Amino acid sequence: MGINKALYASGIEGIQVYQKNLHLSPEHKQMLAEDISRFHQADNxxxxxxxxxxxxxxxxxxxxxxxxxxxxxxxxxxxxxxxxxxxxxxxxxxxxxxxxxxxxxxxxxxxxxxxxxxxxxxxxxxxxxxxxxxxxxxxxxxxxxxxxxxxxxxxxxxxxxxxxxxxxxxxxxxxxxxxxxxxxxxxxxxxxxxxxxxxxxxxxxxxxxxxxxxxxxxxxxxxxxxxxxHPDQYPIYFPVVHNAPYLAQVDVGRQINLKQAASFAGISYKKLMQLNSGFNQTSTSPHLPYKLVLPIQNVESFTENLARSARQNSIDWIRYKVKPRDTLASIAKQFYTTPTTLRNLNKLASNHLKLHSILLIPGPPSPQLEEDVETHAEDVAEKNIGKYKAAQDEVVTVTNKDLMSKETLVAFQEDIKASSGKYSIHAGDTVYMARAHDTWASIAKRFHISMKALRLVNKLPHDRISSGAQMVIPTHLSQTNLISSQEKLSPGDTVYMVRKDDTLEKIASKFHTSAAAIRVANLLKSSQVQEGDQIVIPTHIASG
Missing domain, CATH: 1.10.530.10 (Lysozyme)
Structure with missing residues (x-):
């Protein structure tokens, strides 16, 4: 699973933007090569x-x-x-x-x-x-x-x-x-x-x-x-800087170790940190967004290496349940970290711990603590679904929710047949724990995935889904139809999925454009939009 050219690569912004979980097709590789060529030929x-x-x-x-x-x-x-x-x-x-x-x-x-x-x-x-x-x-x-x-x-x-x-x-x-x-x-x-x-x-x-x-x-x-x-009057010869985009912003799709990211991109860790100087730790935050800045000429190398190492760059996290007599110092000692790190990471006001509360701890679990540890669903997917108890309703690596095309579903069915009916978890998929009253239809709707694809992946014995059942949601598929939608976009435009309580006016304000411009771009007959609708935001003409 690679990374594709942006939904927009805006000249106005001055930085090329790349989305996660899309195939880097030959056409888009060519576009990337042209960007790099323009960079090297640009004026000072x-x-x-x-x-x-x-x-x-x-x-x-x-x-x-x-x-x-x-x-x-x-x-x-x-x-x-x-x-x-x-x-x-x-x-x-x-x-x-x-x-x-x-x-x-x-x-x-x-x-x-x-x-x-x-x-x-x-x-x-x-x-x-x-x-x-x-x-x-x-x-x-x-x-x-x-x-x-x-x-x-x-x-x-x-x-x-x-x-x-x-x-x-x-x-x-x-x-x-x-x-x-x-x-x-x-x-x-x-x-x-x-x-x-x-x-x-x-x-x-x-x-x-x-x-x-x-x-x-x-x-x-x-x-x-x-x-x-006045360079003639004050001769200081600054190094040439090309009048073209040098930086690319890549949405990696999940937390990533920065040393691993530098290796994927083929640049030094020092250079990566110069371009991503906002990070305080050696990995990105476990919370959104997951964006990295790279030199534009290193994007292809990064995406290809990331695709080859789909799981190697994930961060191991432990969800530790506080036991009687636990202290922040004793827990830190067990996991080879410091009380200050745990306090900052978990946003604790003091060293006081509440019994049975959950602490997020960086690092692999010790074997003797396995019974007290809840792993993130992302790690469950890698090791074996059901091996550990996951937190209720825990969802990780949720990708952009864009509807799957019929062609995508057919290709997906063929892939599963070719794998003797077994499904291999992809980067960008989601591990989901079913809640009370969940149905195949409600889960498919929630993740904007075909119900047929959901059933293909999760061969549960009954139509009824039990509360607590762990399911794999093939959310990596939800990106594939974006490639076909690119032809509808101008450079600088954005694809947006309407959220609950959104109105055209709210969306226009968020993107510094007008409701009328959005209506024209999407050929809308009225100002009504519904949750889950995909619309094109004409950000290439948005005001500053």
Whole structure:
């Protein structure tokens, strides 16, 4: 089971997107090869960037001249920063363009962090945009034990640019004030403006009584733009950055060990972590989403190796039931981990444990503890269904719910016949524990799978399904019809499955488009949509 070209590969986004559980067909391999070819033939992005600068640079201002001199005396810093920026530059420029922001903002991470995603400040800011925890949370950045989105270049760029857009609006389009506020906060800038108003003084950036760091910060950004704008006058030869997508975002479909992922992609672990710098641990989170960022030229290698090693890269998890006299320290010792790790992983407020509560523990179970351990359904599928007791109603690796075509079902039947009537579990399948009142029809509907396919896989002796019965749901099949639907999509479009309580207006708002555009794209006669409907979202024309 491989990974296919995206439902969308949006030029507007600046990053190619790949979905999980789809076949990498010859046609899509060709598309991927063309993307890579375009990348190698593209113009130098630094040349493109200087043509798109739009802010006044105040080149003759003494403060800007002072910063030009400082930067020219620190060319090693500039070259290191430019080299580190290479994987991200195209994506960030596209995000700036999407929001109609000045291209100079692409340079801001050089001033903030030297384009180092692992940079930390003494104040607690981190990432290339040096976002503080509170600001990041306010703009939708996730931060937990597994992941800090402030270090994730993709997530933090979107959040930082949204914050800068807010600051621009806050200061009525004045970009020097907006950039100053990014450094010291809008309250700081506003306080300085009010002070000057009281004193009858000018309220432009150059006149405000701002902190010394901020008074250097804005001129340094402008000075860097001047240097890049005039390469003949300021000869610093930045490494070539191609004006084409370099990054690909792959939805792996499940948790994955990052060292294993690097091996699959054929890149070093260090390089993988530079591109996926938001991860705090050596594996991705066990919770959605399961997205990895890779160089576009490594996607095919990654998908092929992932397909060959369908189960080798899964993470072993133990669901441990707390017994009398257990402590966090004693459990940590049994499983060769630490109390802090267990507390963070399970979001415990203290070291106090509730009897019979369940703890999630990383690592393989010890044989002597087997009777106290509940494995995840994903592991049950690998070892033997029914060998361990699974948690009630536990569902893992649920794939996108897209309806199976008749051709897919016929091919599926032939595959089972060829395997002497036995079904082999695929990556992307789901192990499900039946609940009270479940029927073949209700389960098939829930997972958007044909009832006939469900019966083929699970040869249960009766039509009636007993509560607690474990079933394999062939959800890997639910992706195959997406290939045929690709012809209906424009680059940048998205296939969306309508959820409970969705309306056309809610969906349009979620994707920053209009209800009318969705109706036109899907030839809908009314605004009514039903749960489970597949609709095309014309995100290639969505507003920023």
């Amino acid at each position: 992005l630094w040349d493109v960037l200087r043509q798109e600068f739009s802010l006044p640079h105040y080149e003759d201002n003494p403060c800007v001249q002072e910063q030009i001199a400082w930067l020219m005396n620190h060319q090693d810093f500039l070259l290191r920063s430019a080299t580190r920026s290479a994987p991200y530059l195209f994506f960030i420029l596209q995000q700036v363009r999407k929001r109609h922001l000045p291209a100079e903002l692409v340079l801001l991470p050089i001033i903030e962090s030297g384009y180092n995603p692992f940079a930390y400040s003494t104040a607690g800011a981190t990432g290339i945009w040096q976002m503080m925890p509170g600001t990041a949370s306010g703009f939708g950045i996730k931060q937990d034990w597994w992941y800090d989105g402030r270090r994730d270049v993709i997530a933090s760029t979107r959040a930082a640019l949204n914050y800068l857009t807010y600051l621009q609006n806050f200061f009525d389009g004045n970009w020097t004030l907006a950039v100053a506020a990014y450094n010291c906060g809008e309250g700081c800038v506003l306080s300085s403006i009010r002070k000057n108003v009281r004193n009858g003084e000018n309220t432009d950036f150059w006149s405000l009584p701002l902190p010394p760091e901020t008074r250097d910060y804005v001129p340094r950004l402008l000075a860097l733009a001047v240097i890049i704008m």
